Amino acid sequence: DAGITQSPRHKVTETGTPVTLRCHQTENHRYMYWYRQDPGHGLRLIHYSYGVKDTDKGEVSDGYSVSRSKTEDFLLTLESATSSQTSVYFCAISGTQGAEETQYFGPGTRLLVL
Amino acid sequence: AQSVTQLGSHVSVSEGALVLLRCNYSSSVPPYLFWYVQYPNQGLQLLLKYTTGATLVKGINGFEAEFKKSETSFHLTKPSAHMSDAAEYFCAVSRASGTYKYIFGTGTRLKVLA
Numbered sequence: 001d002a003g004i005t006q007s008p009r010h011k012v013t014e015t016g017t018p019v020t021l022r023c024h025q026t027e028n029h030r031y032m033y034w035y036r037q038d039p040g041h042g043l044r045l046i047h048y049s050y051g052v053k054d055t056d057k058g059e060v061s062d063g064y065s066v067s068r069s070k071t072e073d074f075l076l077t078l079e080s081a082t083s084s085q086t087s088v089y090f091c092a093i094s095g096t097q098g099a100e101e102t103q104y105f106g107p108g109t110r111l112l113v114l
Numbered sequence: 115a116q117s118v119t120q121l122g123s124h125v126s127v128s129e130g131a132l133v134l135l136r137c138n139y140s141s142s143v144p145p146y147l148f149w150y151v152q153y154p155n156q157g158l159q160l161l162l163k164y165t166t167g168a169t170l171v172k173g174i175n176g177f178e179a180e181f182k183k184s185e186t187s188f189h190l191t192k193p194s195a196h197m198s199d200a201a202e203y204f205c206a207v208s209r210a211s212g213t214y215k216y217i218f219g220t221g222t223r224l225k226v227l228a
Contacts, residue, residue, distance in 0.1 A: 031214065040123075042204060042218040043158075058215065090157060094214055101146050101165060101214040105157035 003027050004106035006091050012112045019078040021109050023091030025071075030095035032074040033103065034058075034066060036087040043090065049074055081113045116141045116207050120219035128227045133177075133192040135222045137205030140186065147188040148206040148216070149179055158204065164188065175199070200226045 003026030013019050023032060031050055035043040035058075045058030047066040055066050063085060065077045078085055088110050092103040121136040139145055146165050150158040162173025169181040175198075179190045188205060202223045206216040 033215070035218075040220060042220040043216075044218070045215055048215060092158075101208060102148075102160060102163060103214070103216060104160070105150075107157045108155075 004091060004093055004104060006089075006106040006109050008109060009107065010110045012114065013081050014114050015082055016080050019081050019111065019113075021076045021089055021091075021111070023074040023076070023093075023106060025074075025093045027093060027095070027104075028071060029093040030071075031093060031100070031103075032068065033092040033094075034064075034074065034076045035090045035092065036060065036085075037090060037108075038087050046076065046089075081111075083113050085111065086113045087111060116143075116145065116209070116217045118205050118207050118217055118219035120203075120205050120222050122222055123220065124223050124225065126225040126227055127195045129197055130194050133190070133195045133199065133224065135190040135203050135205075135224065137179075137188045137190065137219060138186055139188060139205075139207045141207055141209075143209055146208045146214070147179075147181060148208070149173065149177070149188075149190050150204045150206065151175075152202045152204065152221075154201075161190070161203075195224075195226050197226050197228065200224055 005024045007022045033048040034046040037043045044060045049055045049068040067075045091106040094103045117140045119138045148163045149161040164181045172178045177192045205219040208214045
């Protein structure tokens with residue numbers, strides 16, 4: 001399995017508070033992605049990174065920001081959490097030489113916003 | 115633009131019966147196509163992928179899929195279902211270059227009946 005960890009694995013927070021989720025990889029892969037998974041929607045891309053300090057928006061980026069100051073870490077921040085951001089968040093990485101298109105997923109973070 | 119449609123959010127099969135999970139895609143550029151499996155409370159695991167070359171691709175756990183450009187389909191099959199195949203399955207499409215952002219289908223939950 002690809003070396004991807006996510007922290008925390010579970011979090012309960014209140015509306016209006018900031019929340020930061022961390023994705024850490026040990027594969028030295030170039031690309032990193034944040035998705036959210038909701039029933040009936042599959043997985044939807046929030047933000048992605050194509051290198052250190054190089055990030056871009058996905059299809060559901062409103063209310064989220066990201067940062068990548070090191071190859072191995074990709075942080076997702078909810079500046080002011082809302083109940084609509086209750087979801088399961090997955091980090092993914094890709095960049096295996098000769099198979100850059102293949103994404104490997106972390107175990108997920110379950111976030112509940114009350 | 116790219117999109118993915120998975121027909122049937124829930125599919126039930128008897129143990130030993132054929133598994134057929136349907137995926138149709140839309141893409142204005144040559145696509146890469148993927149099937150992932152997700153077991154309860156886990157991340158996504160790659161089953162198989164089509165990038166170029168042979169249109170019939172074999173994956174793990176006895177699954178295979180065939181890329182049919184004329185039908186814009188990438189259906190997943192397995193000749194004989196096992197109880198351990200019960201999970202949720204996601205089809206995804208990406209471009210054949212660039213940052214390899216995925217567009218996921220909404221998923222199909224497979225139930226295997228004894």
